[in-house]
Amino acid sequence: MNPFGLLLSVYFIRLAVAGNGEINPLITEEKLLWVGGGAGEVHTYRIPLLTFTTRGSLLAFAEGRKTSSGDMEAKFIALRRSTDRGATWSPTSYIVNDGIHTDGSNLGSIVVDEETGALLLIYSLCFYRYHCSPPSTMLIESLDDGLTWSAPRNLSVQLGVKSFIPGPGFGIQKRYPPAKGRLVVCGHGTIVGDGVFCILSDDHGRTWRNGAALKSIPYNQPKQKQDFNPDECQPVELQNGSIAIFVRNQNNYHCHCRMVVRSLDGGETLPVEELKFDQTLVDPVVAAGALQKDGVLYFSNPANSQNRVNMTLRWSLTDGENWNNEVLQIWQGPSGYSSLTSLKGDNPEDKKHIFIIYEKGQKDYCETVSFAKIHLYGGI
Numbered sequence: 001m002n003p004f005g006l007l008l009s010v011y012f013i014r015l016a017v018a019g020n021g022e023i024n025p026l027i028t029e030e031k032l033l034w035v036g037g038g039a040g041e042v043h044t045y046r047i048p049l050l051t052f053t054t055r056g057s058l059l060a061f062a063e064g065r066k067t068s069s070g071d072m073e074a075k076f077i078a079l080r081r082s083t084d085r086g087a088t089w090s091p092t093s094y095i096v097n098d099g100i101h102t103d104g105s106n107l108g109s110i111v112v113d114e115e116t117g118a119l120l121l122i123y124s125l126c127f128y129r130y131h132c133s134p135p136s137t138m139l140i141e142s143l144d145d146g147l148t149w150s151a152p153r154n155l156s157v158q159l160g161v162k163s164f165i166p167g168p169g170f171g172i173q174k175r176y177p178p179a180k181g182r183l184v185v186c187g188h189g190t191i192v193g194d195g196v197f198c199i200l201s202d203d204h205g206r207t208w209r210n211g212a213a214l215k216s217i218p219y220n221q222p223k224q225k226q227d228f229n230p231d232e233c234q235p236v237e238l239q240n241g242s243i244a245i246f247v248r249n250q251n252n253y254h255c256h257c258r259m260v261v262r263s264l265d266g267g268e269t270l271p272v273e274e275l276k277f278d279q280t281l282v283d284p285v286v287a288a289g290a291l292q293k294d295g296v297l298y299f300s301n302p303a304n305s306q307n308r309v310n311m312t313l314r315w316s317l318t319d320g321e322n323w324n325n326e327v328l329q330i331w332q333g334p335s336g337y338s339s340l341t342s343l344k345g346d347n348p349e350d351k352k353h354i355f356i357i358y359e360k361g362q363k364d365y366c367e368t369v370s371f372a373k374i375h376l377y378g379g380i
């Protein structure tokens with residue numbers, strides 16, 4: 001066989017494998033969505049969220065911290081939309097403005113109600129009780145694919161007053177029983193009263209109640225190194241209807257790695273028997289992204305036990321039992337929070353891609369928020 005024929009047959013064998021759905025991801029497009037520090041009113045953009053909509057758009061959100069990079073800042077909530085799978089983006093619109101409120105809005109979870117098409121953005125106000133009181137959980141809603149948003153609604157009236165920051169990431173709508181159709185939003189408490197807490201709605205976001213809790217130990221007391229301190233989290237629904245929540249391990253309890261806890265009852269409880277420490281998901285204490293698409297579980301974080309560098313995508317064909325040995329390194333330099341999504345339409349393109357948004361930096365901190373389109377079968 002001549003060398004060209006050999007090459008050609010190797011190529012076709014690899015194509016055949018790809019046709020069988022072997023994941024071999026490749027970044028095919030990347031865009032900086034926000035850069036802080038420039039002209040304008042925003043010092044730093046942080047805490048990016050990304051979602052699909054039922055009309056096939058992508059929506060990116062971030063906190064625009066007005067005068068410093070700190071968490072306790074006056075902020076805008078910034079939004080950009082893409083209606084062409086991430087190729088072009090609308091200019092930034094500021095959908096929430098804290099004014100000069102020093103302990104302003106903290107993102108947050110974006111939830112898509114796939115039955116009604118409504119988009120619900122839930123965030124925290126006065127989380128740290130810094131020159132303000134009490135903390136409140138707020139919701140804004142869009143019924144037109146993110147073009148316009150309602151005035152904020154105060155969910156603390158129904159949930160009670162508590163410091164609670166949803167996500168950061170997305171909330172889910174249950175697609176499989178138990179509790180099909182339910183909205184499940186999980187987040188965390190304050191440092192002493194930390195833990196994972198989920199809030200639930202069975203009527204498309206009209207009323208909310210408190211669901212599962214996984215509290216830190218010792219609860220409501222200052223923590224030591226290596227205490228059990230579950231923090232920022234991302235829930236995903238698995239195809240058997242259970243919910244896996246990927247949790248920031250704030251005090252490195254047991255490992256410098258991610259905690260994963262499951263709810264088998266639609267977010268009502270998080271039994272300790274369903275808690276595990278995933279040694280493969282090495283983590284420097286950070287928020288991370290997770291996604292379930294067509295039975296494959298994806299996970300993104302800065303894969304380094306000490307520093308926020310090395311943004312990496314992993315995938316699992318076994319619901320997180322184990323992870324593929326190969327990974328996709330998205331960015332070797334400074335990388336922070338990340339969030340994943342995918343489009344759910346009938347278009348074959350939507351089967352082949354997932355999307356990530358993440359905090360990205362050049363030297364030693366993350367001065368930008370970047371979006372990337374990932375072709376799942378592109379690295380062939």
Ligand SMILES: *[C@@H]1O[C@H](CO)[C@@H](O)[C@H](O)[C@H]1NC(C)=O
Pocket residue numbers: 125133134135136154155156157160161
């Ligand atoms: C939200 O509701 C709670 C409970 O009624 C109240 O204490 C708090 O002041 C409200 N927050 C805002 C921002 O209106």
Ligand SMILES: *[C@@H]1O[C@H](CO)[C@@H](O)[C@H](O)[C@H]1NC(C)=O
Pocket residue numbers: 238240241242262264318319
């Ligand atoms: C669903 O799958 C997960 C992951 O394999 C497993 O831990 C869980 O027990 C299963 N749940 C149910 C209700 O079968």
Ligand SMILES: *[C@@H]1O[C@H](CO)[C@@H](O)[C@H](O)[C@H]1NC(C)=O
Pocket residue numbers: 303304309310312327
């Ligand atoms: C980046 O992540 C990969 C995959 O886990 C790992 O092999 C590599 O050592 C990491 N590099 C750094 C600098 O963390």
